[in-house]
Amino acid sequence: MTDLELAEAIARQAGELLLGLRGCGLFAGKSLGRAGDRVANAFILEALREHRPGDAVLSEEEQDNPARLEARRVWVVDPLDGTREYGEGRADWAVHVGLSVDGQPALGAVALPGLGEVLGARPRPLPALGAPLRMLVSRTRPAKEALAVAEALGATLVPMGSAGAKAMAVLRGEADVYVHTGGQYEWDNCAPAAVALAAGLHVSRVDGSQLVYNNADPYLPDLLICQKQLAPRVLDALRGEAGVGTAQQG
Template sequence: RLATQAGERLVELRAKMWAAGAISWEVMDGGDMASHHFLTGELAGARPDDAVLSEEGVDDPRRFDVDRVWIIDPLDGTREFGEHGRLDWAVHVALWEGDRFAAGAVSLPALGRTFATDPAPVVPQFTHDRPRLVTSRSRPPHIAGIVARALDAEPVHLGSAGAKAMAIIMGDADIYVHAGGQYQWDSAAPAAVALAAGLFVSRIDGSPIVYNDPDVWLPDFVVCRPELAEQALAAIAAA
């Protein structure tokens, strides 16, 4: 619910700012902060005992003393949000409880779609000849090229991490490999939804991803159809 509502507000704000003649950086900054304040305000009112880890907020040390921590990226793909016509930006909301996800949602507001852990989305069957590997449109990591060659994968370029992971959920891609720079809020909600949908999710060394760690830096991430995981991880390990 919150991810969808935040996304609807962002769509409206973006249109109003463009109509008012705002320039790109104003649209990006306005979207980031408006969504952050909306989400944190709603969570503070509904779940005052929970902690929040947000890209746009100050790290709350209470997150190490409570069982429930909301990990949010109020606007993932800020660059794309600030470009006319781009659809590949998202809102991420995940709930980490103890040592696992309790809930998560990724909203793709420009598409009018939200993917959540309950009910879990159903991934379409693999019906094409070559797998499709989704990666950054502006900074594709070297490791993604290695995996693409190993799997003879067709490249797909998108912005937001949430948009990339949800491309697999929608059947528009089959594997997403990232290395070189992300934070917990970039991957938490996409990981929660992908796991609920039965996809493979790990670090690039194949180890499980752990959230609510003191270090918010979480630089690498793999999401893919389970049948591609072994080959993808082998290509990464051999690199």
């Protein structure tokens, strides 16, 4: 099994476990989210130990092991991205299984279990752009920078939950631009970045620089995903927004 096939299989099965847990009726709300985090994390870690025992792992739900900093290959996973949405019975949550090689998002898979879909890091045709453009924002706390960029582009807003769901919405043709400045960690965007890059999208920090993974501090606060022809316009709008390089978590 290739690394990509493994990532897709793990993400798919973790998503099925999460759907089963949500449907059992024993948990609800925040307790459901906590249980989902634990169940999915345990499954993903066990699967990686079984199939890639020599690789390091960085997971949101696991105590960090500094030994990963010496590893070339590091699996960067978010067992349940969008815990709130999952606990509320919504569909805009995801499972992230990414692989960083030498600090780059080499490959990954993002499962959207609520939609019955797994998107792996494979080439794919890109959807047509909307008219007007559609900008993804947090459904609960849209960042002021994203709102300012949407205004500069004349874009309509598309509120959505998890980072993975928003990133994949660009590939799925549900939106055109995903700008995030509200604070993320490596597990929030490694797998989505790998999938978006393989599809031929522009993926960067909001200052246009590359995303780099397996850092001692996994805080990676900002992200831009869009089609390549849009990137210069979006980056120009971001540069015109004061304070865009000093994003705060939220």
